[in-house]
Amino acid sequence: FPPEYSFPPFFTRQTNLTTHHAQLIKWSSLVLAYCRHHRLVKLSLSGNPTTTTSNSTTDKKEQDSPHPRDTTELFHNRRLNRQLSLPDIREVISFLRGQGRAEYIDSSSSSTSGGGGGGEEDEAGGGGGDMVWIYWRTPEEWAGLVEGWVEGTGQKGSVLTVYELLEGDGTRGAEFHGLDQELLRKALNVLVKRGKAQIFGQEDSLGVKFF
Amino acid sequence: MSRKGVGLAAFDRSRLTSAQYASHGSTLRSSNAQALETQLAVFRSLLQQFAQTHAKDIRSNPTFRAQFARMCAAIGVDPLASSGSNHQSNSGGGGVGSIWAQLLGRSVNDFYFELAVRVVEVCGETRGENGGLIELRKVRERIMRGRMEGASEITEDDILRAVGTLKPLGSAYSIIKVGSKPYIRSVPKELNTDQSAVLEAAQVLGYVSVSMLMVNLSWMRPRAQTALEDLVGEGMLWVDKQSQEWEYWSPGFMLEYQDSAAGMTG
Numbered sequence: 001f002p003p004e005y006s007f008p009p010f011f012t013r014q015t016n017l018t019t020h021h022a023q024l025i026k027w028s029s030l031v032l033a034y035c036r037h038h039r040l041v042k043l044s045l046s047g048n049p050t051t052t053t054s055n056s057t058t059d060k061k062e063q064d065s066p067h068p069r070d071t072t073e074l075f076h077n078r079r080l081n082r083q084l085s086l087p088d089i090r091e092v093i094s095f096l097r098g099q100g101r102a103e104y105i106d107s108s109s110s111s112t113s114g115g116g117g118g119g120e121e122d123e124a125g126g127g128g129g130d131m132v133w134i135y136w137r138t139p140e141e142w143a144g145l146v147e148g149w150v151e152g153t154g155q156k157g158s159v160l161t162v163y164e165l166l167e168g169d170g171t172r173g174a175e176f177h178g179l180d181q182e183l184l185r186k187a188l189n190v191l192v193k194r195g196k197a198q199i200f201g202q203e204d205s206l207g208v209k210f211f
Numbered sequence: 212m213s214r215k216g217v218g219l220a221a222f223d224r225s226r227l228t229s230a231q232y233a234s235h236g237s238t239l240r241s242s243n244a245q246a247l248e249t250q251l252a253v254f255r256s257l258l259q260q261f262a263q264t265h266a267k268d269i270r271s272n273p274t275f276r277a278q279f280a281r282m283c284a285a286i287g288v289d290p291l292a293s294s295g296s297n298h299q300s301n302s303g304g305g306g307v308g309s310i311w312a313q314l315l316g317r318s319v320n321d322f323y324f325e326l327a328v329r330v331v332e333v334c335g336e337t338r339g340e341n342g343g344l345i346e347l348r349k350v351r352e353r354i355m356r357g358r359m360e361g362a363s364e365i366t367e368d369d370i371l372r373a374v375g376t377l378k379p380l381g382s383a384y385s386i387i388k389v390g391s392k393p394y395i396r397s398v399p400k401e402l403n404t405d406q407s408a409v410l411e412a413a414q415v416l417g418y419v420s421v422s423m424l425m426v427n428l429s430w431m432r433p434r435a436q437t438a439l440e441d442l443v444g445e446g447m448l449w450v451d452k453q454s455q456e457w458e459y460w461s462p463g464f465m466l467e468y469q470d471s472a473a474g475m476t477g
Contacts (some may be wrong), residue, residue, distance in 0.1 A: 007465045008418075008458065009449035019446045022339030082453050 002030060007128065011075075011082035013091070027084070032101060034074050036136035041180045043134050045089050047072030059146060074163040093132055105131040133183070142176055142187035147196060149174050150210045162188070162206040272361040277318075280372070326365065326373040329354050331384070334397035341462040342446030343398030344410075347371070347386070349463060350395055367393070390414055400445055405438040408459065411425070417464035420456045 049068035096102035
């Protein structure tokens with residue numbers, strides 16, 4: 001954890017505008033770094049255990065089996081006995097949404113496009129749920145990685161199942177191996193929009209063709 | 212010369228003699244000047260050699276740098292003066308001074324100029340979190356951390372001189388003391404005595420509260436509250452509302468933990 005995590009006022013919403021802005025920047029960096037480190041793509045704002053996406057190259061525990069992680073430590077420093085309140089957490093999320101790095105999940109009016117940030121819902125009550133996507137890599141960035149892998153392995157024109165992409169031996173070294181399936185879908189949708197891929201088949205066994 | 216009569220002749224002779232002396236004197240002077248000229252030429256070339264060999268040392272060795280600066284001060288030369296300053300017309304000191312500044316000034320100048328730029332960058336980066344007041348020690352640490360090549364060491368003295376070079380630009384950068392510690396101030400806001408006292412008190416534990424100020428400084432509550440609110444308003448203190456009594460923290464302590472942090476770095 002970075003030094004500000006041990007700074008008690010970090011968990012209090014600062015009254016000075018400039019200080020608050022600096023605080024938001026630090027919090028959003030911390031959230032992204034934490035999620036990137038633990039390979040979390042979703043976060044529960046109340047700290048409910050979230051499954052991590054395992055990647056055989058980084059995960060030391062059982063490979064290919066996601067396990068839930070208690071993320072309360074992110075917003076709650078037990079040693080200091082300080083925690084960021086839920087409204088303040090939502091402010092951080094709002095800030096991340098503005099950067100296109102977060103998105104509420106399952107809210108009635110959430111935008112489904114990959115990179116779209118806040119705007120339609122600014123207040124905490126609006127689009128607020130408990131679960132958020134944390135895009136330490138946006139769907140566009142994941143799409144870029146998939147595209148790079150496709151080109152690098154000469155898979156243009158070939159057809160793969162989504163399962164193969166996620167869990168197949170062929171993608172073992174790739175960053176997106178073991179990624180959350182929903183997120184991969186978002187990434188693939190980006191490629192579809194760009195005309196670089198086509199998705200077909202039934203929900204249980206989707207296939208992708210790359211161009 | 213033919214000898215004339217004693218009277219007029221003597222007068223003439225003395226005039227002649229003094230003219231002789233004068234001319235002789237000027238001959239002497241010109242030969243002396245010639246010698247001086249030669250001496251200076253020799254000195255100049257030695258200086259040039261010195262500049263070439265030691266310019267690197269000036270950059271890399273902080274002790275040498277400090278000694279060099281002291282030596283320049285002793286002979287009345289400002290090594291940071293911009294070259295091409297020919298307004299000094301007196302020979303000897305002024306001439307040597309401008310040569311010195313010309314030969315060595317440039318590399319020394321560059322060093323301090325680059326350092327001043329780094330100082331300005333660090334102050335700009337941290338202004339949001341500290342309101343434009345940052346401990347000199349922290350600035351040095353951040354600059355040293357940014358130098359990946361394991362490059363030359365920068366001392367606090369160097370930073371002080373670098374900040375000094377910013378003065379003629381009419382900027383807000385200045386060195387102030389909070390208690391015994393030097394800080395760099397990069398905003399025009401000047402602290403009054405109460406505010407300085409609060410910041411000084413905050414150095415002890417990293418924070419102060421209203422009651423701490425009332426007890427330790429014998430202040431009345433409104434006075435303490437005003438000073439604290441002023442400082443928060445300037446962005447120079449962060450507030451912790453989750454403690455029994457609100458605690459006002461010095462942002463310098465955020466970096467403090469980095470030096471002793473045992474956890475993983477973000």
